[in-house]
Amino acid sequence: MNPLIALEAPFAMHEAKLELDELLTMLVELGGSDLHITAGIAPCMRINGTLAPLAGRNKLAPVDTETLIRSVISEHLWERFDKTQELDTAYAIPGVSRFRVNVYRQRGAVGAAFRAIPHKIRSLDELGLPRSVEGFAHLTRGLVLVTGPTGSGKSTTLAALLDVANQTRSSHIVTIEDPIEYLHSHSRSVVNQREVGSDTADFAIALKHVLRQDPDIILVGELRDLETTSVAVTAAETGHLVLATLHTQSAAQTVDRLIDIYPPHQQTQIRAQLANCLQGVVTQALAPRKDGMGRSIVCEIMVATAAIRNLIREGKVHQIPSFLQSSADAGMLSFDQHLAQRFAEQLVSKATALELAHDPNEFKRLARL
Known part of the structure; x- marks a missing residue:
């Protein structure tokens, strides 16, 4: 087997994880509450209650959304998602925030909503x-x-x-x-x-x-x-x-x-x-x-x-x-x-x-x- 082919998928997942972490970090820095990853539109953020796509970002194709979302979901959870077509889970970026994650399918493509949950519990x-x-x-x-x-x-x-x-x-x-x-x-x-x-x-x-x-x-x-x-x-x-x-x-x-x-x-x-x-x-x-x-x-x-x-x-x-x-x-x-x-x-x-x-x-x- 060509070793480049064997490395291609893990490398793509690694790059996708870095990109998603960057988006989620940006969400927290901007004081937003939710990040939406869905096909046919650029990544969207809800800030102060208003949802809008990120300026300067390309529209996501179905392969892009699946790669981004799958990069932070474990194999056994992805298998469960394949069976039920629905998944609720959590994801954390150390030093940034935890996120509640809902993964779903729409028009055959994979989409997800990430809700920011601060590490600090406010009084x-x-x-x-x-x-x-x-x-x-x-x-x-x-x-x-x-x-x-x-x-x-x-x-x-x-x-x-x-x-x-x-x-x-x-x-x-x-x-x-x-x-x-x-x-x-x-x-x-x-x-x-x-x-x-x-x-x-x-x-x-x-x-x-x-x-x-x-x-x-x-x-x-x-x-x-x-x-x-x-x-x-x-x-x-x-x-x-x-x-x-x-x-x-x-x-x-x-x-x-x-x-x-x-x-x-x-x-x-x-x-x-x-x-x-x-x-x-x-x-x-x-x-x-x-x-x-x-x-x-x-x-x-x-x-x-x-x-x-x-x-x-x-x-x-x-x-x-x-x-x-x-x-x-x-x-x-x-x-x-x-x-x-x-x-x-x-x-x-x-x-x-x-x-x-x-x-x-x-x-x-x-x-x-």
């Missing part, structure tokens, strides 16, 4: 979250949900909450993630992080077994289905603090979504269970800053007071928004209230605020427009 104050959020990290039991659309910083908020617990409590923390994003070292707590696909088959199986691992705090990457949700609620009822995410855009919608996961004949029961075990919901979004310097977090905070629990139990979830606005003394905050604060602080423009507001008329009233 709740650095993230701009209200101080009442920290209280959820000190709870001994119950269900706490961090919700919002994709890319709204849910994982970052959960990591900050876990870090508070890790630094202040002597607990056993178990995370179940797909993939592992932020890395937590042992501090006052013992932290075990399990990745779906490599450390466990799926969320539901891991949750069933985690109760035998003497956990105090359980983080579930996402409540995706009835089985996962049911086990998470049971864990919260039996004396564990369970943290999880959902793709909902308000506290009331979050409660409705949890109930709607269950079949109709079980919904009365789950209302009673949630009324007992739900401790709080943090719903968040990232709004482009008025000065163009990044994005500012806007959130809604619901604390499960006796009044909130009663609304859930009686099926009066639609009344939750009015309770949020009038319960600041309990640490609650409506989304439009926080948005009005951000507008008053000159962090968010009027146009952006009106676009994001849950109720534009209510926002105008709060912002005195």
